[in-house]
Amino acid sequence: MQFFTSALAVAATFSVADAAIKGFNSGSTFSTGANKQQADFAYEMKAAQQLPGTNGAWTSVRLYTMIQGGTTDSPISAIPAAIETKSTLLLGLWASETSDAFQNELNALKNAISQYGTAFTDLVTGISVGSEDLYRTSTGEVGATPEQVVDFISKTRAVIKGTSLEGKPVGHVDTWDAFVNGANSAVVSACDFLGMDAYPYYQASTVGGNGIGNANATFWKAYTDTVGAAQGKPVWITETGWPIVGDTIGEAVPGAEDARTFWEEAVCHALATDVNMYYFQLQTSQGVQVNPDWGIKGAGDIVNEAVRFQVTC
Numbered sequence: 197m198q199f200f201t202s203a204l205a206v207a208a209t210f211s212v213a214d215a216a217i218k219g220f221n222s223g224s225t226f227s228t229g230a231n232k233q234q235a236d237f238a239y240e241m242k243a244a245q246q247l248p249g250t251n252g253a254w255t256s257v258r259l260y261t262m263i264q265g266g267t268t269d270s271p272i273s274a275i276p277a278a279i280e281t282k283s284t285l286l287l288g289l290w291a292s293e294t295s296d297a298f299q300n301e302l303n304a305l306k307n308a309i310s311q312y313g314t315a316f317t318d319l320v321t322g323i324s325v326g327s328e329d330l331y332r333t334s335t336g337e338v339g340a341t342p343e344q345v346v347d348f349i350s351k352t353r354a355v356i357k358g359t360s361l362e363g364k365p366v367g368h369v370d371t372w373d374a375f376v377n378g379a380n381s382a383v384v385s386a387c388d389f390l391g392m393d394a395y396p397y398y399q400a401s402t403v404g405g406n407g408i409g410n411a412n413a414t415f416w417k418a419y420t421d422t423v424g425a426a427q428g429k430p431v432w433i434t435e436t437g438w439p440i441v442g443d444t445i446g447e448a449v450p451g452a453e454d455a456r457t458f459w460e461e462a463v464c465h466a467l468a469t470d471v472n473m474y475y476f477q478l479q480t481s482q483g484v485q486v487n488p489d490w491g492i493k494g495a496g497d498i499v500n501e502a503v504r505f506q507v508t509c
């Protein structure tokens with residue numbers, strides 16, 4: 197409790213620019229495939245709030261599914277963890293699947309509302325129906341069509357109608373180029389907000405190259421292009437980052453120094469301009485090493501586990 201009291205006191209002195217949401221993405225499993233439990237989510241949330249030099253400002257978490265791993269439709273344990281740690285949540289419903297499976301996401305959402313009530317719903321910053329489903333369809337992976345995403349959005353709106361979640365913004369997360377693609381404009385129309393994922397690291401064919409020297413410009417061009425396709429809807433940054441470990445792609449080389457540069461330029465500009473931001477990601481892989489690994493903090497003792505680079509601006 198002492199921690200929260202002092203964090204709130206500091207927060208009260210923040211400037212307007214600090215009002216934007218600052219958070220990290222969090223999957224429902226570890227890289228081993230093991231399901232995260234409440235204590236695991238709470239650990240991440242506390243680690244984010246205790247990042248050195250940030251005055252406890254990183255208090256939000258974006259989820260990909262409403263379902264606790266290993267169950268059919270029990271609410272994800274990130275919810276009690278958020279209540280416990282006073283974190284906020286951008287909810288996610290996984291939408292690259294059949295309608296029957298999506299119904300389980302809706303059931304978990306309903307179950308969460310009835311189980312936790314306003315202690316939960318007061319913490320919700322928004323509801324994202326899907327994550328990169330349009331992009332995945334464009335690459336031939338299991339995704340969702342624009343028609344399916346629109347249908348899932350309307351089913352989600354029907355579920356929250358008349359509940360304490362009614363009025364929360366409902367949107368969709370996808371890669372920036374999926375939003376810019378006019379074939380997907382019906383999804384944009386159906387959204388209250390767009391969640392944009394953009395990774396200059398992967399954009400090897402971009403003009404000027406994908407080296408760190410061009411990353412800030414590439415990122416903000418993606419953002420500006422998405423805003424141009426957004427039909428006036430707010431655009432949130434739902435994923436971006438620079439890997440610390442992993443393969444070189446074109447001119448993009450993973451490493452802590454370049455990740456720091458990306459933070460200092462792209463992330464700090466987002467914070468200074470009041471854009472809602474969910475960074476990818478807080479934790480390095482735990483268990484099996486992933487490639488690329490975007491984590492800025494190891495798994496271990498929250499206070500003493502060093503960050504890979506400074507996240508101050």
Ligand SMILES: *[C@@H]1O[C@H](CO)[C@@H](O)[C@H](O)[C@H]1NC(C)=O
Pocket residue numbers: 412413416461462465
């Ligand atoms: C990063 O891009 C933004 C948006 O174009 C720009 O305002 C800012 O000056 C850039 N930062 C650097 C360090 O170039």
